[in-house]
Amino acid sequence: MASKEDLYQQFVEKAQLVSAKVSSIANEDDALEYVINLCGEKEACQLLASGCEADLSDKAEALCDAKQKKVIAAPGLKADLYKKLSAQAKKAGFDCIESGMREHLAGIDIGFTFAEYGIADTGTLMLDCPGEELRLATMVSEFHVCVLPKSKIKANSYAVEKMMLTRMKKTPDYLAFITGASRTADIERVLALGVHGPLELHILILED
Numbered sequence: 001m002a003s004k005e006d007l008y009q010q011f012v013e014k015a016q017l018v019s020a021k022v023s024s025i026a027n028e029d030d031a032l033e034y035v036i037n038l039c040g041e042k043e044a045c046q047l048l049a050s051g052c053e054a055d056l057s058d059k060a061e062a063l064c065d066a067k068q069k070k071v072i073a074a075p076g077l078k079a080d081l082y083k084k085l086s087a088q089a090k091k092a093g094f095d096c097i098e099s100g101m102r103e104h105l106a107g108i109d110i111g112f113t114f115a116e117y118g119i120a121d122t123g124t125l126m127l128d129c130p131g132e133e134l135r136l137a138t139m140v141s142e143f144h145v146c147v148l149p150k151s152k153i154k155a156n157s158y159a160v161e162k163m164m165l166t167r168m169k170k171t172p173d174y175l176a177f178i179t180g181a182s183r184t185a186d187i188e189r190v191l192a193l194g195v196h197g198p199l200e201l202h203i204l205i206l207e208d
Contacts, residue, residue, distance in 0.1 A: 007120045007153045008205065015121030018180025021202045031112075031147050032085050038143060038202065039070050039094055039110050073141055074112040075133035085112070099113055101136035107199050111198065112139030117160050118203075119177075120154040125161065125203065127176040138176060142182040144198040146178070149208045 002010070012022045023130050025031050074082055075098045081099055089096035097104065113134065117126040125146055129135045138144055154160055167173055181201045 001072045001143060002120075002155055003105040004150065004153070008150055011118050011123055012154050012205070013164065014121065015180065015203055016123070019114065020123060020180050020203050022203045025147070025204045025206055028081055028101045028147070028189050029084075031206070032081070032088055033034070034204060035074075035110055035112050036087065036088050036092055036094075036103065036147050038145065039072055039089075040092060042070075042109060056164065067146070070109045070151055072096045072110045072112060073101060073104070073133075073137040075131070075137050075147055076083060087096050092132075093204060099133050101133050103142065105136075108137070108141040111137035111139075111144045112146070113146045114177075115146050115148040115203075116152065118148045119155075119157055119160070120153055121156045123177075124139070125178040125201075127178065128176045129176045135174065135176065138178065138198070141198050143200045143202060144178075144181075145202040145204065145207050147205045151208050172200055 007040060015022050025034065032121075039172065070093075070096055074085055074096060077098065082096075086096040095107075098146070101108065113127060115125040116128045118124065125148060127134070127138065127146070129138070138146075157206070165174065178201065181198055
């Protein structure tokens with residue numbers, strides 16, 4: 001049987017092969033700091049309205065500037081952790097939301113979640129997504145940041161089979177399996193990232 005460290009190393013290797021960015025963190029506060037710093041480094045994610053390339057009136061320019069506020073979506077967090085993140089986001093000049101994803105489909109910069117398990121042989125994250133808000137946060141954000149406790153890394157999907165069967169018998173639910181950033185090669189077999197989901201996947205391995 002593979003050790004905890006062996007599973008960790010395998011997970012990191014496989015996740016990086018599918019373009020995931022993997023980092024280690026000591027605690028949840030480190031995760032919040034990572035999210036705030038990442039959001040600060042990137043440009044605001046907004047769809048450009050038709051005509052934005054033209055000379056605009058002062059009022060129109062002001063409206064465009066107002067649309068550039070960055071948004072962090074963090075549904076499903078523990079109340080105390082969300083409160084901390086929200087306070088840090090406000091201080092940095094960002095919006096932090098835990099609901100209303102449908103109202104921000106063109107402007108979620110960072111989706112912040114916690115994984116239930118990691119699967120080492122494919123570098124896959126397994127997320128319990130019972131509600132639409134959490135599912136949207138993992139799909140319509142430009143960058144997805146996900147925390148994975150190191151102890152939750154399993155060798156393969158068979159290692160979580162019992163849990164899945166028990167859950168399905170008890171209460172059918174929605175489990176998301178996420179492997180790397182969104183990608184497609186549908187158009188002339190040219191690989192494109194971020195077409196059907198986040199452009200980047202950041203995995204934070206939490207030492208526990």
